[in-house]
Amino acid sequence: MDEIVRELSDELLFALLNNPYESLILIDSKGIVQFMSSATEGLYSVSSREAVGRHISEIGGLESDLTRMLETGKAEIGQIWTIKGKKFVVARIPLKKKGRLIGAAAKLMFHDPDKIKKLYMRIETLEKDLDYYKEELNQIIGIRYSFESIIGNSALIQEAKELANQAAESDSSVIITGESGTGKELFAHSIHRISKRGQQNFVRINCAAIPKDLIEAELFGYEPGAFTGAGRKGKPGKFELADRGTIFLDEIGDMPLNMQVKLMRVLQEKEIERIGGVKPRQIDFRVICATNQDLERMVSKELFRLDLHYRINVITINLPALRDIKEDIPFIFNHLIKKLLLGKKQSPPAVAPDALSALQRYTWPGNVRELRNIAERALIVCRGDRIELKDLPISLREAAGKNFSTTRRISSLKALIEETERQAIVYALETANQNKVKASELLGIHRTGLYQKMKKYGL
Numbered sequence: 402m403d404e405i406v407r408e409l410s411d412e413l414l415f416a417l418l419n420n421p422y423e424s425l426i427l428i429d430s431k432g433i434v435q436f437m438s439s440a441t442e443g444l445y446s447v448s449s450r451e452a453v454g455r456h457i458s459e460i461g462g463l464e465s466d467l468t469r470m471l472e473t474g475k476a477e478i479g480q481i482w483t484i485k486g487k488k489f490v491v492a493r494i495p496l497k498k499k500g501r502l503i504g505a506a507a508k509l510m511f512h513d514p515d516k517i518k519k520l521y522m523r524i525e526t527l528e529k530d531l532d533y534y535k536e537e538l539n540q541i542i543g544i545r546y547s548f549e550s551i552i553g554n555s556a557l558i559q560e561a562k563e564l565a566n567q568a569a570e571s572d573s574s575v576i577i578t579g580e581s582g583t584g585k586e587l588f589a590h591s592i593h594r595i596s597k598r599g600q601q602n603f604v605r606i607n608c609a610a611i612p613k614d615l616i617e618a619e620l621f622g623y624e625p626g627a628f629t630g631a632g633r634k635g636k637p638g639k640f641e642l643a644d645r646g647t648i649f650l651d652e653i654g655d656m657p658l659n660m661q662v663k664l665m666r667v668l669q670e671k672e673i674e675r676i677g678g679v680k681p682r683q684i685d686f687r688v689i690c691a692t693n694q695d696l697e698r699m700v701s702k703e704l705f706r707l708d709l710h711y712r713i714n715v716i717t718i719n720l721p722a723l724r725d726i727k728e729d730i731p732f733i734f735n736h737l738i739k740k741l742l743l744g745k746k747q748s749p750p751a752v753a754p755d756a757l758s759a760l761q762r763y764t765w766p767g768n769v770r771e772l773r774n775i776a777e778r779a780l781i782v783c784r785g786d787r788i789e790l791k792d793l794p795i796s797l798r799e800a801a802g803k804n805f806s807t808t809r810r811i812s813s814l815k816a817l818i819e820e821t822e823r824q825a826i827v828y829a830l831e832t833a834n835q836n837k838v839k840a841s842e843l844l845g846i847h848r849t850g851l852y853q854k855m856k857k858y859g860l
Contacts, residue, residue: 575689648689723772
């Protein structure tokens, strides 16, 4: 470094010291001014030329500050200094050579403290923007759930979790089916977390939420200037973000047919091509899909491609509706209560037996998502340390009451009803030539419900 300084020309060194932005002053170890920038003119009682060779105490305004540097050897950065009624932000720096103090320097950092305030506000704005984009990115590629998040001990839940664990061990495509609110995304996160790709990105895209004319750009990205309004730097698609990780295509049944063709090619070739691009990009990803629709029925109506269905349907995980796992409702409800109170000082309230009974009798068309809303409402209206029946919505109490009354009135006919139901299922299966999709349509129930009833009756 010393050699580099020695090689610098006097002209360059003088230009550096005498630049108009810092108003530099140098003193030696005895406090004698060795240099004063011409930018300091008008700030002191003497000119820069007159100051050189004088003791700093003769300059006025600086003696107590710079001489303190000679005593303490500690820098003072960002101090406010007032001279002639004006405020400046200065830096005072001790100068050392091989550990020995040889002088000190003072220079102006800002001629106007208001500029610091503006700089701080800009930094604060940038930090807020950064936090926003971090949160947005986390929503796109973050992992929020694990198998520990899946509550329930029923046979149907345990069966789904076991199959999901097996799916995590492979790299094959997975499709998760179930009604809205049954936890399809939760299972997708959990599979990714314990898979070999668990340390890589988990990228979620809702096929139903993106306008049809934008879905290609969202999935595959675009090159600069690819279309009107395209960013100057282009944009990577969700598949690129999922490279080496997992892409989760939620509501896959809502993907337009023309995009299904392109998606099929991407899944088969493992390469994407940005809009406006000419060179394919190889991508390594694992795909997990989810839907609340009957894809087999959609295939029969030519609303979903058969080849794409085969490609994504390697492992199928059917999630039960909440009304089919009523024994889990108390556990799930209490878990939701604790989760809603997380970080708050309030202790989780108990749940009255008649309230739990009503929750179990209700049919839950909105599944766990609806149950969470009920739990949140109950916490708001509950006035004691226990959630009572009256804290539940009237509509739920009335619906649960009707179900209870009906059950009591015909309980003696239970065996007859079950036998009738069994015979109806057998007849539907025979009529549909054992095609379970068609049989469920004939019965007017979901395919998952048919499987459960077949298991119940040993069919």
